[in-house]
């Protein structure tokens with residue numbers, strides 16, 4: 206098996222007077238999809254943000270390619286695509302403008318490539334519409350178009366399936382599988398019933414699930 210690209214050792218995180226997790230070890234290996242599972246409030250988003258280097262309210266060690274991530278912060282962020290649970294789309298911009306602005310900091314791409322990515326997420330005919338006029342699922346697709354132009358090996362995706370229809374779900378599942386098959390790694394949370402062949406599972410808050418609503 207390959208060496209982990211991202212590893213967390215003995216992670217602990219508290220929120221208020223509640224320990225979300227402790228003694229948690231995470232190993233993210235190339236070629237894998239890891240689903241972080243748990244009930245609402247278990248700490249999935251918190252863990253993903255810690256793994257993505259966006260939250261430093263934790264104790265424990267995070268390693269990138271076997272060395273402390275703090276030594277390689279720039280390389281780590283260059284190799285990471287993080288998409289949070291909100292689509293992060295600017296409502297007054299079009300899908301093309303949003304995708305251009307989301308990708309240009311790292312790697313300017315031609316409009317032709319960006320339009321192909323939007324088409325690949327089913328947004329053909331919507332490239333120039335203001336995003337505020339798009340549905341929730343279409344806005345999610347704008348955010349997910351980043352995956353189609355990504356050259357980052359590590360994807361950390363929080364609730365990426367939210368608002369997607371049947372075909373959107375199938376398309377995203379295929380993208381995740383293809384990314385892993387080509388040597389990338391995915392860490393994902395979802396309340397959708399994701400069950401890819403060989404998928405790793407990491408359960409948080411076991412036994413704390415509340416089914417009351």
Ligand SMILES: Nc1ncnc2c1ncn2[C@@H]1O[C@H](COP(=O)(O)OP(=O)(O)OP(=O)(O)O)[C@@H](O)[C@H]1O
Pocket residue numbers: 220221225243244245246247248249250251252
């Ligand atoms: N910035 C914060 N300050 C204080 N507490 C927080 C903060 N962010 C999250 N929490 C708390 O941490 C706990 C875990 O939140 P988190 O968003 O990680 O859960 P989750 O497993 O992703 O939940 P969900 O399935 O509902 O998205 C919650 O009880 C939440 O109230």
